[in-house]
Amino acid sequence: MDVRQMRYFVAIVEQGSFSRAAAHLHVAQPALSLHVRNMEQDLGTALLFRSPKGVIPTEAGAILLRHARVILDQFTIAEEEIRGHESEPAGEVRLGLPGTISEILSVPLITAVHQRYPKIRLRIAEAMSGFVLEWMRGARIDLAVVYRAISDEGLATIHMLDEELVFFGPTGPGALPDLPPAGTGLPLDRVATIPLVVPGEAHGLRELLDHQARAAGIALTVGMEVDAYSNIKELVAGGFGHSILPLNAIRREEAEGRLHHWRISDPVIRRPVHLAVSVERPMTNATNAVLQLVQEVLRDLVQNDGWLGATLQLPDLPQPKKRR
Template sequence: MDIRQLRYFIAIVEQGSFSRAAQILHIAQPALSLHVRNIEADLGTQLLFRSPQGVVPTEAGEILLRNARIILDQLVVAEEEIRGHRNDPSGVVRLGLPGTVSEILSVPLITEARRRYPKIQLRIAEAMSGFVLEWMRDARIDLAVIYRKVSDAGLATVELLEEELVFFAPRRGLGEEIALPPSGKPLRLADVAGLPMILPGEDHGLRSLLDQHARAARVEMNVSIEVDSYSNIKELVAAGFGCSVLPLNAVSREVQAGSLRSWSITDPPIRRSVHLASSVERPMTNAVAAIRDLVRELLHELSENGRWAGATAVRESRSDSKGVV
């Protein structure tokens, strides 16, 4: 017995006639009669009785009629609820962000999510990109913004942005013994690799990217201090302990304030990719899909209006993986 057969049965009882029901349902009368016989065979009892006044339900037929109406009414309710949920999503969405992304994205994302989707509870957790990825792998979050592609079979990622990395040093220089390039001059990585560098540790994603470019340029980075925190790196550089390479957006305020000076690296240009990750092993709720699309929209907007300094939107949203890379 299926939904279609229940509709047929209700129509026969309401019309009191197989022929009139067949006309309304646009089905041949013999086929309609066959459906009723199949229902009766499944239930093991007679459901309809042909009287001089027309077709009427038996006692068992009355029971089926009452429940069939409840079932079809509930189906309509479910359909309306599902459609309404799609248009007005609700539920909890857990988003993982690196701290540097959260500084730019969290406030506009929360503000816009509250405006568009008041029934969604958005929970944002911050950590380094590597930890955010681990949360994603452990299913502790629904969406993640990370700084690299992944090869996990259970994750799908899409590249949204590229951001520029720049060389920077203290405004007053590093002393008379260490000469810095003229301000505004584009640099090669080889020009600065020998200077005392303050960089994240070797397990940090940004450090891995810099080491990769250094190997490609056949130079060795002169790392004098290792510390993962961007704020600590900037403070140490401003104090004259060395220089560094970080995303332009991470140092733009200090450069504008005059405590640091920055240079573009053009040979080779060093850019870091920003990716949005989601699970392909769990069904995506309408709420998660809504926040996913909003994150993509806002990240592109932040790069276009200059609030994310040095970022360029990847126009065609290149897909890194569809579960498998």
């Protein structure tokens, strides 16, 4: 195998088909097919499986994919050092974000990267936090924002901020008459008695809520289980129950007068936000530049009310692995 074949193989897997990869690489499709056949013949095993939904790697192909990404990253670093990119980072950086954080962070971060580092191509991928973490473990992305600290070998996390979770309900039909004025505190044991519209048990937010309730010796009253925040908010606004979400997640509906919130007390519930980095793969200059900008943009958002209910942790940035 050579570097070109590995680049072709990674592109085929990422694009999901030979034709899309050929268009992306500006290479004839028969040439790509020939390269893959030669690789499979050299390695003595099938690397790709052609399904009705596209091309996916076999078990052997997944192993090759993982190593190929690391090798290609190393070549990128070598090219940067040779071409003197220390002063002007360039190249592609892949950042994974949960959808709710992407709504807050993506536009200001993309703007900051474009203005400060025009040669960096920032690719943002959105998914639930658990999927984002799996992408990071599989080296499909370079940086990730997740909702918990990671102690996996090969990954490290930076505790960036905590966001406050609040109890909220409708302003119209379905509003409960016996609650204190909106904006005041409401003990968790009182919140637990009210039917809630919450995500399913596999969702990270639900795990946090159940953990907090168990620690307080109480159980939540679950009325409905809905994973999408947008659907939860619409159901609550329609009078189908109450819920618990980050304060920033309901800021628009609250400004429109459709929802109002109470701060949860005894205990206050906060969700941590972490930035995950690899400690196995050396960072490219572009990745390190984006890592610095993520922290800078998050600081600015919190300090200027772009992320309501968030409290900065202000950690020191990790030092990327030294290049040899």
